[in-house]
Amino acid sequence: MKIIFIRLINCVLILMLGIEVYSQDLRIYQTPLEWNKERDSLTIEYLNKRHGIHQDDATIVPTMVVVHWTANDSYEKTMAIFKSPFLNGRPELLNQSRLNVSSQYIIERDGTIFQLLPDTIFARHTIGLNYCAIGIENIGSNSMPLTKKQLNANARLIKYLSAKYPIKYVIGHHEYGQLKNTSLWKETDLNYFTNKIDPGDKFMKGLRRKIRKLKLQKLPTNE
Template identity: 65%
Template sequence: MWKKISLIIFICIPTILLAQSFEIVQKPIIWNEDRERLSLEYLRDRHGMIQDRATIVPAMVVVHWTANNSVEKTFDLFNPVELPGRPELTKASKLNVSSQYVIDRDGTIYQFLADTTFARHTIGLNYCAIGIENIGSERNPLTKEQLIANEKLIRSLVKKYPIKYMLGHVEYYQLRETSVWKEADPNYITFKIDPGHVFMYKLRKRLKDLKLQEKLF
């Protein structure tokens, strides 16, 4: 049975203290010795970081969409340790893609990995980024419920970690010429459009008070 965690965060607007509670459904994907080993190899070979454990210090949040319409499909995609197919990614590593969070279309938040556990979701930035996947696609734009859930989740993460940056997967290229980008192969890049510029505009508007940056230059 999935476990649920209830969180309460407080937001000051402007002098009124409001309480927002929400639940996080725990739905962990496989984490075993093989996934740990492949993650450590990825950190070393792709990011140039030698570590004893496959952990991150979160400094940013990257928002995605899944390009499918089901949490279960996303779980089945992320759960295997090794990446099935996708030669454009397996050339860099056999480690499967994943993310720390997945948000369903009704706004339900699922946690697949711990916040500080390494996940492969954004080239060049995995070592410091928490990934939030949203069930949806270009044909099935993200919902208002997902917008609200992203806001609540990101507010709670900013309270726990030194997160200064938030960007959509579609925007990650802009960090290639900055010191935060860590990717051994300058030609290793994939084109992304998720989660859409409109969604990111709306999300930034809701999180304006946090002053999260989208660019490092």
Template identity: 55%
Template structure:
């Protein structure tokens, strides 16, 4: 009888270890990507990036990390989900395509995919055509969490393995690419000031990603 109890205990401990060591997971939570969003995306690629193509896709070589400055996952989703951008005149002058990102990370580190990895999203001026965006729930009044640092690192490692990512930058670092061969924005005066996700978060993230030697400048 004791041997059966011992076996049961061993099996219980093994199953507990598997639960606590769960593999990295992505949950699909798609935003609208209909014919109108694709039309606006293709228009953006042509007018803002000078790229003409038949499908609104990208060849990812960069990951840009953001924060949302919106307090919850669902409210952020409601911002990104509409096809058309509203209430931001500094952006609508360039295009009526709504802002979005391919991924959204909640404060507990849960990762949601809003768009397929290679689908175009408007999130970083001059670099959208080659960049996957990762948005993190938080902002100046809600500093990003340790769980988000870990989740971003795991997600970026996954994307690197899948796409051969070369660059990882914070949104506030995109200015460094102006004037480089990677920068594709047809209007040199079209810029917005960004502080997200900040040097502190990127330092923690880069420490976790250090073995992969990602570039942060052109």
């Protein structure tokens, strides 16, 4: 437990120093969310109550990447939403979903990549799959389609992550329901599900074409 805690602190300290990570043509700007005792305890609580996973730390083993859009028009607005450790910024809410939404990455419309949390730290972004998924939020919406620069940045980032972790699946947020009846799905509330449209089939088709050499697994329909 002590070793895990030290590793977690080291990851957060690296992010807080604002270090830029380079890999070939990839540049990642570190703009960390504050990781405090509240966010840590809420995350462990969420893992327990919503995913049925009992552990003493907020770590994950990434095997999946989920691609989103933010439904707003700026990195600043997205960070403002993620800032509080509490959902909707309200610590008085006592239901089992008090942990705020978040993501490991945000990609701006010009393709700039920001990292908010270490890859192996839990973020709440996709029902049923947070325990194994790295989230990538792209600034955009249905009325503000994602850009070619964002498409290229997603592809570079996913290639980078696949070289570091045993990534098996890359899915769009709108596709996550296809995993509901598989062993990958871990959600204790069977009624907790919302339909999503982001980032859309067109974007994911283009993304899969760019990362096809990774030979990732296709979405399972039954396991």
